[in-house]
Amino acid sequence: MADRLSDNVIVGLTVPARIGMKLEDVATPALIVELDAFERNVAQMRTFITQNGVRHRAHAKTHKSADIALFQIEHGGACGICCQKVSEAEALVAEGVGDVLISNQVVDASKIDRLACLAHDARVLVCVDDLANVDDLSAAALTHAVTVVCLVEIDCGAGRCGVKWGEPVVALARKIARADGLRFSGLQAYQGAAQHVREYAQRKAKIDTALEQVSATIAMLATEGIACEIVGGAGTGTYYFEGASEVYNELQCGSYIFMDADYQRVQDEHGLSISEFENSLFIYTSIMSKAKSDIAVCDAGLKAQSVDSGLPIIFGRDDVEYVKCSDEHGVIADPGDALRLNEKLKLIPGHCDPTCNLYDWYVGIRNGTVECLWPVTARGMAF
Amino acid sequence: MADRLSDNVIVGLTVPARIGMKLEDVATPALIVELDAFERNVAQMRTFITQNGVRHRAHAKTHKSADIALFQIEHGGACGICCQKVSEAEALVAEGVGDVLISNQVVDASKIDRLACLAHDARVLVCVDDLANVDDLSAAALTHAVTVVCLVEIDCGAGRCGVKWGEPVVALARKIARADGLRFSGLQAYQGAAQHVREYAQRKAKIDTALEQVSATIAMLATEGIACEIVGGAGTGTYYFEGASEVYNELQCGSYIFMDADYQRVQDEHGLSISEFENSLFIYTSIMSKAKSDIAVCDAGLKAQSVDSGLPIIFGRDDVEYVKCSDEHGVIADPGDALRLNEKLKLIPGHCDPTCNLYDWYVGIRNGTVECLWPVTARGMAF
Numbered sequence: 029m030a031d032r033l034s035d036n037v038i039v040g041l042t043v044p045a046r047i048g049m050k051l052e053d054v055a056t057p058a059l060i061v062e063l064d065a066f067e068r069n070v071a072q073m074r075t076f077i078t079q080n081g082v083r084h085r086a087h088a089k090t091h092k093s094a095d096i097a098l099f100q101i102e103h104g105g106a107c108g109i110c111c112q113k114v115s116e117a118e119a120l121v122a123e124g125v126g127d128v129l130i131s132n133q134v135v136d137a138s139k140i141d142r143l144a145c146l147a148h149d150a151r152v153l154v155c156v157d158d159l160a161n162v163d164d165l166s167a168a169a170l171t172h173a174v175t176v177v178c179l180v181e182i183d184c185g186a187g188r189c190g191v192k193w194g195e196p197v198v199a200l201a202r203k204i205a206r207a208d209g210l211r212f213s214g215l216q217a218y219q220g221a222a223q224h225v226r227e228y229a230q231r232k233a234k235i236d237t238a239l240e241q242v243s244a245t246i247a248m249l250a251t252e253g254i255a256c257e258i259v260g261g262a263g264t265g266t267y268y269f270e271g272a273s274e275v276y277n278e279l280q281c282g283s284y285i286f287m288d289a290d291y292q293r294v295q296d297e298h299g300l301s302i303s304e305f306e307n308s309l310f311i312y313t314s315i316m317s318k319a320k321s322d323i324a325v326c327d328a329g330l331k332a333q334s335v336d337s338g339l340p341i342i343f344g345r346d347d348v349e350y351v352k353c354s355d356e357h358g359v360i361a362d363p364g365d366a367l368r369l370n371e372k373l374k375l376i377p378g379h380c381d382p383t384c385n386l387y388d389w390y391v392g393i394r395n396g397t398v399e400c401l402w403p404v405t406a407r408g409m410a411f
Numbered sequence: 412m413a414d415r416l417s418d419n420v421i422v423g424l425t426v427p428a429r430i431g432m433k434l435e436d437v438a439t440p441a442l443i444v445e446l447d448a449f450e451r452n453v454a455q456m457r458t459f460i461t462q463n464g465v466r467h468r469a470h471a472k473t474h475k476s477a478d479i480a481l482f483q484i485e486h487g488g489a490c491g492i493c494c495q496k497v498s499e500a501e502a503l504v505a506e507g508v509g510d511v512l513i514s515n516q517v518v519d520a521s522k523i524d525r526l527a528c529l530a531h532d533a534r535v536l537v538c539v540d541d542l543a544n545v546d547d548l549s550a551a552a553l554t555h556a557v558t559v560v561c562l563v564e565i566d567c568g569a570g571r572c573g574v575k576w577g578e579p580v581v582a583l584a585r586k587i588a589r590a591d592g593l594r595f596s597g598l599q600a601y602q603g604a605a606q607h608v609r610e611y612a613q614r615k616a617k618i619d620t621a622l623e624q625v626s627a628t629i630a631m632l633a634t635e636g637i638a639c640e641i642v643g644g645a646g647t648g649t650y651y652f653e654g655a656s657e658v659y660n661e662l663q664c665g666s667y668i669f670m671d672a673d674y675q676r677v678q679d680e681h682g683l684s685i686s687e688f689e690n691s692l693f694i695y696t697s698i699m700s701k702a703k704s705d706i707a708v709c710d711a712g713l714k715a716q717s718v719d720s721g722l723p724i725i726f727g728r729d730d731v732e733y734v735k736c737s738d739e740h741g742v743i744a745d746p747g748d749a750l751r752l753n754e755k756l757k758l759i760p761g762h763c764d765p766t767c768n769l770y771d772w773y774v775g776i777r778n779g780t781v782e783c784l785w786p787v788t789a790r791g792m793a794f
Contacts, residue, residue, distance in 0.1 A: 331793045381738050
């Protein structure tokens with residue numbers, strides 16, 4: 029992407045940085061990716077899937093970036109990507125992604141039409157949890173003369189979309205298998221409520237329950253002669269359970285590439301922070317007011333980050349603390365009067381996915397220098 | 412703006428709606444403005460400032476829209492606008508706004524340069540709370556041969572930017588008054604921490620304190636022969652205190668045009684919700700899963716709204732309740748199994764400002780029909 033940028037762009041107005049610039053000169057607040065850490069995270073997941081003999085369909089809802097999606101496929105061994113919305117998938121397919129699961133229901137007539145249309149340009153999979161929706165998807169697939177691949181979504185504990193395991197799944201699978209223009213390919217069983225549970229044993233217990241439900245459903249489908257090519261799910265908080273389960277065969281992790289402050293609070297079996305992935309994503313911010321000795325105010329507030337999962341953590345500093353977030357300001361407790369006006373800080377965002385969706389650009393940094401600018405291709409694509 | 416839209420745009424992909432479309436056909440999630448309510452809110456504020464003999468510098472951080480800013484100036488009697496960031500001001504000045512206060516500090520060298528540059532195209536005001544910053548602003552104003560108007564920011568209780576009232580303000584005002592290229596025009600005294608305080612008497616007490624500090628500071632400046640043409644501040648939660656104070660002369664309300672769920676919890680002197688302004692801003696959302704009888708899942712999650720001030724309220728319905736928000740999903744408790752797949756709902760967002768910043772378009776609705784599309788001109792302009 030970076031080489032498409034004209035020299036006429038104005039740093040700060042059009043883009044937050046220019047390639048070759050020092051990190052300190054990047055216009056703040058900016059979303060920066062430390063490329064070495066990012067690449068190690070991608071390699072770490074590739075190693076895991078190779079060792080466990082499972083596929084990885086990387087979740088693009090985290091980053092919404094075509095550059096990152098293609099990097100995950102080319103260098104991370106990902107078999108394709110997940111998206112959450114049709115518009116998100118459209119934006120990434122337009123940039124060259126060829127295999128995309130909408131890990132969600134698509135029920136609106138115009139969105140179903142767009143979904144089927146997209147199947148001309150990519151292998152398109154979608155989740156289903158409603159019998160009448162099967163008819164609508166089938167009709168659109170026939171209209172566009174395409175095949176739409178369907179997974180039946182099981183609610184295996186998240187309390188969100190998806191039908192109950194067992195017979196409701198079989199009924200949907202049977203209907204999809206017989207529907208023109210559709211192909212039944214398996215199950216979507218993402219336990220979203222388990223990912224951020226702090227305690228390892230509690231997370232494991234939730235996935236154990238999901239595994240029982242998914243296994244029992246697969247067995248019921250088998251008695252009807254319906255096979256599941258894909259048993260998909262898992263996120264950054266639980267992928268090692270699903271990945272080693274011999275039940276799931278397609279993981280869907282998203283946050284592992286970046287990590288965030290909330291995932292830092294998720295513990296491994298020893299009660300320690302997840303350690304196999306590093307923080308690679310930061311909000312780069314400047315101190316814009318130092319009118320008091322004991323606080324500083326930075327320029328990254330609610331429009332620079334989502335605080336739904338808590339406030340950001342200031343990276344590499346234990347002498348100062350981000351304590352309050354308003355629209356455009358972050359108040360930083362600075363008891364030792366250590367911070368100076370216009371000093372730069374790196375914030376670990378509380379929650380990476382909705383934070384990335386606020387920005388137009390990732391600024392890729394290596395050794396303190398801007399190496400690349402990646403557009404947030406599907407920024408705002410929520411429909 | 413709307414008439415500039417090509418007929419080639421694809422609804423749902425490029426824009427959420429087309430003019431003349433029925434509300435029910437708008438692609439969800441979408442940010443909709445009920446135009447009658449919006450216009451009544453603007454008229455209500457115009458009446459207030461007229462009756463109280465104060466100016467209103469409408470805060471554009473709420474909406475980030477050139478169409479709305481120009482409407483506030485042309486139809487709402489606003490003397491200009493406030494912005495929070497240089498990039499936000501640049502975007503709105505480029506669309507024709509001629510008088511803009513950056514109600515914030517600008518301390519980075521490149522941003523100061525852009526600020527001074529902007530003064531070629533508009534009257535530009537900025538807040539100051541640091542003595543060295545005065546030198547930097549002055550140098551940039553001289554370089555660009557412009558005048559930058561400066562307000563000294565007092566921290567009158569918000570605990571954010573700004574110096575203490577009294578002598579620190581006088582020192583800054585004196586320095587600004589003597590600096591080439593700068594003009595001292597008064598005080599910025601926004602009590603941001605008072606706006607959302609629920610109880611009327613508590614809000615009033617906070618503004619009373621601010622008024623004492625501001626009045627005392629004005630008196631101290633007067634003894635030095637320094638006059639304050641502008642005494643600015645106030646938001647939607649307290650403007651009637653400042654507006655009637657005879658101390659403040661320039662209000663800076665933002666949320667009044669839209670309102671939100673959190674402002675609905677702010678009480679008037681009778682313990683009732685603020686009633687002079689109506690909810691005009693909604694997130695239009697669809698039910699995307701109804702696989703269980705007692706819950707429904709809608710398509711407006713964390714990427715469709717900011718939940719920093721609480722979850723959204725479902726407009727006009729007391730039988731269903733938005734109870735949980737994740738990245739792309741909202742879980743709605745539906746104890747009576749009333750909701751149907753693809754049914755549309757209007758959500759009152761918890762907090763309007765950071766919610767608007769997530770969208771590219773406002774969809775203006777009158778009598779159930781799309782009347783206009785307004786771009787969120789300065790969306791993402793946080794730097």
